[in-house]
Amino acid sequence: MKLAIAQINLTVGHLKKNQDKILNNIKKAQAQSVDLIVFPELTVCGYLPEDLLYHQQFIDDCLASVKTIAEQCHDICVVIGFPRNHPNEPEKRHNSAAFIQDGTIKMIYDKQQLPNYLVFDEHRYFTKGSHDGIVEVEIKEQSYKFGVNICEDIWNDAQIVADQAKQNIDWLINISASPYASGKIGSRIRMLQKRCKDNHANLIYCNLVGGQDELVFDGTSVVIDDQGQVLAQCKTFAEQLLIFDTQKQDKFITPRLNRLTEIYQALTLSTRDYFHKNGFNKAIICLSGGIDSALTAAIATDALGAENITGLLLPSKFSSTHSIDDALALAKNLNIKTHTITIEPFHAGFEETLSPLMNDYFKNLTDENIQARIRGVIAMSFANNQNAILLSTGNKSEIAVGYSTLYGDMAGGFAIIKDLFKQQVYELCEYRNSISPVIPQNTIHKPPSAELRPDQKDSDSLPEYDQLDAILKGYIHDFKDAEQIANEGYDLDLVKKILKMVDRNEYKRQQAALGPRVTKMAFGKDRRMPITNGYPHNYG
């Protein structure tokens, strides 16, 4: 039998574009005499349409698309994902897979394990199915039996998979939209290998690829045999139509990327898809001469092309010469255009007008924020005028402790490095420079500073980043409390101070730009904290 995995990049809600891509892949497979082609979860509408699923018209349109596709499926079996109404209770919905052969839907399986944790809200949208997912068809006058299941079904207890495997099937087919997180690809493949071995089943696993708002899907689809051996593995972060002949002994295994390459490609793909799927090509970015904006600019350039990037240098009276030199050197290396506009006249203007009306207590903070917000006004003007998206440059460590100005440096439509701790920012700069040296050494080696007052350093008000990142990771990723973190070798008062900063700055994060999720616990849909939250007082 000839199998195909259509690891494709879909656009949520764009049924027409998705349908064209699906049909195009079916046609290519037909041309190569493929017997069975498998698509990712919720193929026709993309993953996840969220509350679009509450619109009956949307569900109807999805079903219509499946029927149109089915009509074109001659001499090939197709497994495709779509949302549908519960057959008896139409106000409920299923996350379903159709097995299509010769223009006919032979079987519909409805997902049973609905994830409802971290970024997932499938209980909000879907009802658990009850069909066994078994389908038996004739292919070239031979009978084949398949067990179809969807994403989460094969994780965790995997009862449905065990039940299907017991029914003497030829192949398990799992259609997935399993989002990327650093470290997850390896553990996902190991899990799939174990599932195959434990259940003595062969598996065709098709995963989605591409960016959807904060989520990025890596693909890395696989064919695994009943010994747990990977027979074929698709690319990571790229589309692929993989064709695999079960009669031949060839393995088609794309080598795995290393850790930093993987993260860098996740950020690049996520950025490109966010822009292009929303109809934008151009990005504006404020270049401070610092490492965060440098990495953001490098990724944006790789994602969108140098001709689409405008760098803004917006120095103040507190900006050092090296800031400007470093930013210009970066722009030259990346071959992106720049404008330099000193914010001093605006700053002086606001200061002159507002100073007499301000009290002393919060004057410094107020003044620092004014500078950041003047930059926001200028940068957004360029974004509006060029029909571009402003990139916000904050990293996870800064966003965690609120070391950023709302409507100032936080302004922007997309925040490429928001899920990278500061130390990962350094790692990724070194990684990017290992391909070609674009980020100036001085940017990497100078002490970080917001340059909002004379001789300011991040370390004036924050601990060194190795300490800060470790404390933040303990709290945010691992749900540790202050004492547990302090027991790992940190000062308890410092830990409490940091955790309080994290909690108190929730209001800023809830107005922040979204950005790609590359950990298991990003700021965004993963972590849902109340703003009004008396609990941090216990740390005080």
Added chain:
Amino acid sequence: MKLAIAQINLTVGHLKKNQDKILNNIKKAQAQSVDLIVFPELTVCGYLPEDLLYHQQFIDDCLASVKTIAEQCHDICVVIGFPRNHPNEPEKRHNSAAFIQDGTIKMIYDKQQLPNYLVFDEHRYFTKGSHDGIVEVEIKEQSYKFGVNICEDIWNDAQIVADQAKQNIDWLINISASPYASGKIGSRIRMLQKRCKDNHANLIYCNLVGGQDELVFDGTSVVIDDQGQVLAQCKTFAEQLLIFDTQKQDKFITPRLNRLTEIYQALTLSTRDYFHKNGFNKAIICLSGGIDSALTAAIATDALGAENITGLLLPSKFSSTHSIDDALALAKNLNIKTHTITIEPFHAGFEETLSPLMNDYFKNLTDENIQARIRGVIAMSFANNQNAILLSTGNKSEIAVGYSTLYGDMAGGFAIIKDLFKQQVYELCEYRNSISPVIPQNTIHKPPSAELRPDQKDSDSLPEYDQLDAILKGYIHDFKDAEQIANEGYDLDLVKKILKMVDRNEYKRQQAALGPRVTKMAFGKDRRMPITNGYPHNYG
């Protein structure tokens, strides 16, 4: 038997403050020889702590608080809500109610119906319980039997309530955190009456009161007899310790508020709680002379006191004289202080610097946004300097179609009227003026304008607000598609244009300030739409 309903206002996460308030209410009830006192859902931690529930320390602290409270419960029965670990699978959690008597927890019931729609995500946090909720105790040498259940348990199919009612109980006890929406109080009480009548059961129903981020709880707790008759009803939007002697025939029924009073009080309470629970007293508000900022200022003044409000008049060269006069008249009526700062010099400065760098195509839009963002810079400076929260003044109609500037008029920490359609804004202004005339007639009667270019009117680019609001309500509240809405008497092209504006401006809403939810479908947790969304192209 003497019953008490402790309809109290709790602070999410502030276990100490909540515990003090709980103990204080128990003490007051004890002083009046109350036999049984009932508190709202998740009493010790407030509703809903969201991902705080993933911190084991938080769950442990909640249990410790319940134990401390139990120790003080002498000669009184107490029903109190708290989160707890599943007894056998500690990684799971229950939303629970403890029945306490004489220092001992006699029974723990775990919620069975977990809402996971609209603003609710209880499947994310809790596992369904299995205890029957029945408890039998001696009170003054007489035996009583109660059926305890929690909020959603009594809605919808209400199987647990029917099961409890069959067990010859004296009282059903439901502890709730049922958020307000306009029209919901009446339907909630009718539902409770029906439940009592259908199951021949007496009911003590205690609902939470107060604001928690976008949610506002109205209280309106009730005692209902087995005929469906309301015997006692607490206040709406206020704390109350209601004491009710079952031997006496007196009814204690606080009259219901009318529709507009209810909404106005919801907004006022929500604003006050958001500020005070987050440690703020002061608000900044930009007064444009228009109706949205006027209503926002009136509510803020009623919520926080005139002495805590600063109005900013930030006229541009496009501002009409009446704008300034109307804003000053409003401020005088409300007795709030103002500063007037013309933005023209800043606007001219940005224009001079940026104009040579801008292309023509988006120049007007860019220029309009610059004005709004200069106001944002100035207003946020006052907020930072006074340790105040800037109030954003957009209404639901504007926010829906994106008729607002990110980081400009959208800047702010709280948006009081974000869930009011424009027509409701007018209604509430008239309502507020019926108490005392604070909003100038000219503000109410002039045509709405953003005044960002000469002689601009909202109706230049939007339909009249009665049409706009009806179209938006059909799409957002009722999930209708373009054809269905057009069939109600609107031009199909206009409808499609409006729906497209709604979809395309999702990115703005995801960076908007939160504000009180007063409908069944607010922008916020109720409506979760993807930003990257190809579906609107189908309207094009």
